Amino acid sequence: xxxPAAKAVEVVELGKNYGPVTALKSVSFSIESGRYxxxxxxxxxxxxxxxRLIGGFLRPSAGRIFLHGHDVSHLPPNRRPxxxxxxxxxxxxxxxxxxxxxxxxxxxxxxxxDIRDRVDRMLAMVGLVGYNRRMPHExxxxxxxxxxxxxxxxxxxxxxxxxxxxxxxxAKLRKDMCLELKRIQEKVGITFIHVTHNQEEALTVADRIAxxxxxxxxxEGSARDVYETPNKRFTAEFIGDNNVLEGTVxxxxxxxxxLDIGFAKIEVPAPAASISTGERAAFSIRSELLRIAGRDExxxxxxxxxxxxxxxxxxLGLTVSHLVQLPDGTEVVARVMSDSGDNGRFEPGxxxxxxxxxxxxxxxxx
Amino acid sequence: xxxxxxxxxxxxxxxAYLLAVVFALLMPVFYTIGxxxxxxxxxxxxxxxxxxxxxxxxxxxxxxxxxxxxxxxAVATIAATIPMALLSAKFYKRTRRKVAFxxxxxxxxxxxxxxxxxxxxxxxxxLAKGFAWLGQSLGVGxxxxxxxxxxxxxxxxxxxxxxxxxxxxxxxxxSRYRVQQTEAARACGANxxxxxxxxxxxxxxxxxxxxxxxxxxxxxxxxxxxxLLKGGFDxxxxxxxxxxxxxxxSGESYAMAGIMSIVSMIVxxxxxxxxxxxxxxxxxxxxxxxxxxxxx
Numbered sequence: 001x002x003x004p005a006a007k008a009v010e011v012v013e014l015g016k017n018y019g020p021v022t023a024l025k026s027v028s029f030s031i032e033s034g035r036y037x038x039x040x041x042x043x044x045x046x047x048x049x050x051x052r053l054i055g056g057f058l059r060p061s062a063g064r065i066f067l068h069g070h071d072v073s074h075l076p077p078n079r080r081p082x083x084x085x086x087x088x089x090x091x092x093x094x095x096x097x098x099x100x101x102x103x104x105x106x107x108x109x110x111x112x113x114d115i116r117d118r119v120d121r122m123l124a125m126v127g128l129v130g131y132n133r134r135m136p137h138e139x140x141x142x143x144x145x146x147x148x149x150x151x152x153x154x155x156x157x158x159x160x161x162x163x164x165x166x167x168x169x170x171a172k173l174r175k176d177m178c179l180e181l182k183r184i185q186e187k188v189g190i191t192f193i194h195v196t197h198n199q200e201e202a203l204t205v206a207d208r209i210a211x212x213x214x215x216x217x218x219x220e221g222s223a224r225d226v227y228e229t230p231n232k233r234f235t236a237e238f239i240g241d242n243n244v245l246e247g248t249v250x251x252x253x254x255x256x257x258x259l260d261i262g263f264a265k266i267e268v269p270a271p272a273a274s275i276s277t278g279e280r281a282a283f284s285i286r287s288e289l290l291r292i293a294g295r296d297e298x299x300x301x302x303x304x305x306x307x308x309x310x311x312x313x314x315x316l317g318l319t320v321s322h323l324v325q326l327p328d329g330t331e332v333v334a335r336v337m338s339d340s341g342d343n344g345r346f347e348p349g350x351x352x353x354x355x356x357x358x359x360x361x362x363x364x365x366x
Numbered sequence: 367x368x369x370x371x372x373x374x375x376x377x378x379x380x381x382a383y384l385l386a387v388v389f390a391l392l393m394p395v396f397y398t399i400g401x402x403x404x405x406x407x408x409x410x411x412x413x414x415x416x417x418x419x420x421x422x423x424x425x426x427x428x429x430x431x432x433x434x435x436x437x438x439x440a441v442a443t444i445a446a447t448i449p450m451a452l453l454s455a456k457f458y459k460r461t462r463r464k465v466a467f468x469x470x471x472x473x474x475x476x477x478x479x480x481x482x483x484x485x486x487x488x489x490x491x492x493l494a495k496g497f498a499w500l501g502q503s504l505g506v507g508x509x510x511x512x513x514x515x516x517x518x519x520x521x522x523x524x525x526x527x528x529x530x531x532x533x534x535x536x537x538x539x540x541s542r543y544r545v546q547q548t549e550a551a552r553a554c555g556a557n558x559x560x561x562x563x564x565x566x567x568x569x570x571x572x573x574x575x576x577x578x579x580x581x582x583x584x585x586x587x588x589x590x591x592x593x594l595l596k597g598g599f600d601x602x603x604x605x606x607x608x609x610x611x612x613x614x615x616s617g618e619s620y621a622m623a624g625i626m627s628i629v630s631m632i633v634x635x636x637x638x639x640x641x642x643x644x645x646x647x648x649x650x651x652x653x654x655x656x657x658x659x660x661x662x
Contacts, residue, residue: 057549077552084553089544092551094568103564104554151554161553 007069008033008159008191009054014063016049023049025215026063031208033068033158036185036192038206038223040199042238046215047195048163054193055161056080067159083152084161088168090148091136097123097147098132104155122150125184142173149181153188160185162194166201178204199239203227211235228286233364236284241321243290243332244364246282249275257363259283263327264306268363275365285361290334292322292346293353305355308332310346322346324354395627402624407617419621429605429622436601438517439592440585443524444578450525451532451577455540458533472530483523483594490519490595515597523591528584532577539573572641579633586626602626 009031016024024046031037039047052058054065056077064073072080083104091100101119110118123129126146136144145165152160162181166174182205185192196202202209202223209226211218211234219226219235230236237244247261257275259266268283275281293299295307308324311331320343322334334354336342346352401408405416423429454471461467474482494513501509513519543566551561567574589603596604606622 055553057552076557077549078555078557082553084550086546086550088546090546090550092547092565103551103556107555107560148550151550155554 006033007031008035008067009037009193010066010069011050011054012064012066014050014053014065015061016046016053016058017061022215024053027212027215027217028063029210029217029220031191031193033191034189035207036182036194036205038202038209039193039195039212040202040206040209040239041197041212041218043197045213047197047212049215050212051161051163051193051195054159055082055084081157082159082161083155083157084163085145085148085152085165087164088141088144091144091151093136095136096132097128097134097136097139100136100147101151101154103151108155118154119150122154125153125187126150127180141169142177145169145177146180149184153184157190159191159193162192164195164197166196166198174198174201175204181205203239211238213238230284230362231364233282233284236362236364241287241333241335242284243287244282244284245326245330245332246280249277249279249281252277257281259363261328266304266306266361267358268361269359270363275363279365282364283361284364285356287321287333287335288319289356289360290332291355292324292334292342293355295351295353297353299353299355300357302358303355304358304361305353308352308354310348310350310352312348313343324352326354398620399624399627402617402620404617408615408620419617420625422618423621423625426618428600429602432600432602432605435599436586436603439520439524439601440582442517442521443528443585444581446521447525447528447532447581448536448574448578451529451536452574454529454533455536458537459540459545471533474526475530479527479588479590480594482526483591486519486523486526486591487515487594490515490522515595517597517599520592520596520601523595524585524588527588527591528581531580531584535577535580536570536573539570539576543569572644576637576641579637583630583633586629 007030011030012028013026014024014028015022015026027046027050039050041047049058053060054067056072056075056079060073064071066072067081077084092103095103098119101122102115105115105118119132120129123131126149128143128146128150131139131143131147136147139147148165165181166177169177178201181192181194185205192205194202194205206223208221209223210220211226211232213234219230219232226235227240230239230242233244236242245259245261245266247259247266249257250260250265251258252270252275254270256267256269259268259281266283291299291303292308292310299305306326308326311323311325314321314323315338318338319335320338320340322336322343323331324334325331332354402419403415403417404410405414405418406412407419458464458467458471477485490513497509497512501507547565547569548561551565552558556564587603589601589607592601593604593607600608602622603626606619606626609616609619609622
């Protein structure tokens, strides 16, 4: 029998108000020790507020924060087992790279020889050997973020908070740094909590993802679950490239529900939440699961198929997006790999059929 | 902002205009200093260079005592004003009501010196009476001399006068400081004081030292408030003004004015030179170390 993993972070009904403005509404969740956890959501949704509450930079208006089982809600940042990497401007500009990384160790009164060793080891880990004497302004954006990372990791705290650490980097560097962060987290084995509004970044680094929007925890799960089987409509619209269609529940069975979308009745697997006939609902289906075919073609036995009219295709490099219009005027997107033979088969205005595996659609009640 | 197509003569003319204005503003000061080194004083046809007037000033016990009092006043004002201005500037960065806060901080500047001085005089007189009454009521003599006109009241007057200037100077330097650095220091384990002392202060040090210099100069130059609030001692400015009003400008007066001008210029010049040299040194070091930086 396996022991349940210890909780590194537990947040209980945590809320934060700025006067009349509510930035975070009674959020509860927990993070297992050693996880790479991403807080993902649109800007202004409350994810940075949540991270800063965990780090002790903000005082909660309601709720409690437990780190490794200890209530730290009332403790300042320097008395919590956390360290933090900021978006930018956070290196001490009057100190060399070495002094920046050594700063926390000096505060802990670690002997000078140990400090040197640990700083060198940490700079090696983040790929900055020989940069000890450089000043922060002599480093590129990516290097500065690596120094921040080294400065946090050298303290050997249990939880590392990362507040949009890659937001100011260019796309290529961001991708490289994502992999680098993941590699480092696996190596050091501590809990990383990474705030980002970039879904690709979150999916690349995180074991688990929490979707935060409008000050609420919308959904939480493994990166794969959140991407492939989102429970909430918001998640489906925010992550990946999902088509969302609305309708009325016309029938409910043990295995699923039937959704009347006006021009067709769609079979959708039943969600965890209970639903009833006559209720308004929506379903989502990822664009890469959609297939476009001629009206007379057989797409597949267990596929849900609806008629459509071909509108256009848009080349996106790796993939091509095909836009089709359903009989009620709704436009949906089917995405296929650029080198697939399915591209270029249809002209704008052609009558087509669009289908998807019936068991892959997700029903969203709220 | 310059661009490649700007006429260089426009820029030169602007500089010439600027220098002419500064020169016109400083001309009377240099003229006064010039006279202070003339053995024959103001209006003489012959100019004979001498330090005699300065010797007279520095040999005059009353003047030397007044110079000491001015120095004490400056030191006490700096000791109180700079931390207050620093706290005000830090508070400004945190408050959401920035306009109201700045208006409040700068409000002493909008009150003329004589009005402010006389208002404080009346206030301290009444306060002293109030304290004396309190002492009498309690049957103790301990409160009797509080807020009698003297060094303390003069310092308070100076603080009210110099605080807005020190606040502005520190605020300008502090505006470039990023609060994330304080948070980063806290995340590294520093308490609030350590984060300030290790990370914030080194970056605003120039502003703090500049405002110290500024407060020193203001303390030396201020006469009206001090005259009303000082009680039983005289400052250098008070002596100078009194001498000018009672016996007119003498060679000694010019030397006194010269001392104040020269001290002011030396202090300001030192701050400017230090700032420029430091900036140049940092840039040189950055250039020297700026080998090709690997991207990523």
